[in-house]
Amino acid sequence: MNNLFSLKGKKVVLTGAAGFFGTYFAEALLSAEADKVFCVDVSEPGLADLKKRLGASSSKQVEYVVLDQGDQKMVAKVFGKLAEHGVDVLINNSFVFGAPTGFAPARGRIEDATFEQLQKSFESGIYWSIQATQIFAEASKKSDKPLSVINLGSMYSVVVPSPTLYEGFDYYNPPGYSMAKTGLVAFTKYTAAWMGPLVRANILCPGAIPNDEKKSANSEQNKNDAFRQRMIDRTALKRLGHPNDLVGTVVFLASDASSYITGQMIVVDGGWTIV
Numbered sequence: 250m251n252n253l254f255s256l257k258g259k260k261v262v263l264t265g266a267a268g269f270f271g272t273y274f275a276e277a278l279l280s281a282e283a284d285k286v287f288c289v290d291v292s293e294p295g296l297a298d299l300k301k302r303l304g305a306s307s308s309k310q311v312e313y314v315v316l317d318q319g320d321q322k323m324v325a326k327v328f329g330k331l332a333e334h335g336v337d338v339l340i341n342n343s344f345v346f347g348a349p350t351g352f353a354p355a356r357g358r359i360e361d362a363t364f365e366q367l368q369k370s371f372e373s374g375i376y377w378s379i380q381a382t383q384i385f386a387e388a389s390k391k392s393d394k395p396l397s398v399i400n401l402g403s404m405y406s407v408v409v410p411s412p413t414l415y416e417g418f419d420y421y422n423p424p425g426y427s428m429a430k431t432g433l434v435a436f437t438k439y440t441a442a443w444m445g446p447l448v449r450a451n452i453l454c455p456g457a458i459p460n461d462e463k464k465s466a467n468s469e470q471n472k473n474d475a476f477r478q479r480m481i482d483r484t485a486l487k488r489l490g491h492p493n494d495l496v497g498t499v500v501f502l503a504s505d506a507s508s509y510i511t512g513q514m515i516v517v518d519g520g521w522t523i524v
């Protein structure tokens with residue numbers, strides 16, 4: 250039974266690897282004995298921190314790849330090279346949080362979200378997953394090797410942020426985020442329908458998991474106890490999530506245990522979206 254969830258012999262590409270979730274995903278992939286994890290991120294210092302955290306014992310299993318996914322030519326080159334290794338799993342986890350996508354401090358509400366904010370949301374929230382999938386799916390076709398694509402959605406792939414959650418606070422979740430994460434669901438299903446059976450694609454939709462560990466665009470709201478309590482109140486399991494709540498699903502979707510699952514949204518949100 251244990252072998253079903255083993256990633257022995259599998260090579261994984263993980264984007265946004267230096268981020269809050271990425272760090273835990275990398276650790277979980279290593280624990281599941283992945284053959285190789287290509288940890289991709291634009292942040293060189295972030296990758297250096299990750300390297301420290303994963304430790305010397307993982308040095309044979311991990312390769313750190315500095316890449317700006319906003320540079321399409323460079324992505325084609327670097328991912329093209331990685332694809333030559335015979336990648337089994339692609340985890341599309343990167344996203345641009347912060348002012349460029351309308352998160353704090355420069356905010357764009359639905360009434361005044363700018364073209365630039367929406368463009369960055371759709372570029373990083375949808376297009377980066379599309380470009381990576383195209384490259385690794387093409388390689389999988391050429392080599393006749395299965396590929397499991399895991400996209401990172403959100404509870405806001407399922408519902409939009411409720412205005413009542415933010416009532417009385419200065420912050421909110423910008424519209425481009427939910428729109429991008431919803432579009433990513435359609436892309437996931439499209440991939441599953443059109444690139445199968447060799448390629449499986451699923452979308453993991455996490456709930457409220459405040460980043461308490463790294464500096465983030467949402468630091469202000471993450472630290473506000475009244476706001477945190479409001480998020481807890483909306484969650485059936487009456488607690489906020491932690492990246493460790495997600496890693497089981499990541500390993501499951503990467504492994505052969507999920508071999509008959511494709512085009513699905515796996516919502517790991519403590520019950521946020523059920524009412």
Ligand SMILES: NC(=O)c1ccc[n+]([C@@H]2O[C@H](COP(=O)([O-])OP(=O)(O)OC[C@H]3O[C@@H](n4cnc5c(N)ncnc54)[C@H](O)[C@@H]3O)[C@@H](O)[C@H]2O)c1
Binds near residue numbers: 266271457460463
């Ligand atoms: N934290 C949450 O509560 C939450 C909830 C639901 C979904 N998600 C989704 O999970 C994923 C990870 O979220 P997180 O909280 O770990 O965010 P994070 O900001 O900590 O991680 C995102 C990573 O993407 C990288 N990145 C940004 N721009 C890049 C570029 N140009 N090229 C390459 N890499 C780039 C960043 O450097 C960062 O390490 C995202 O897709 C996010 O939308 C997060």
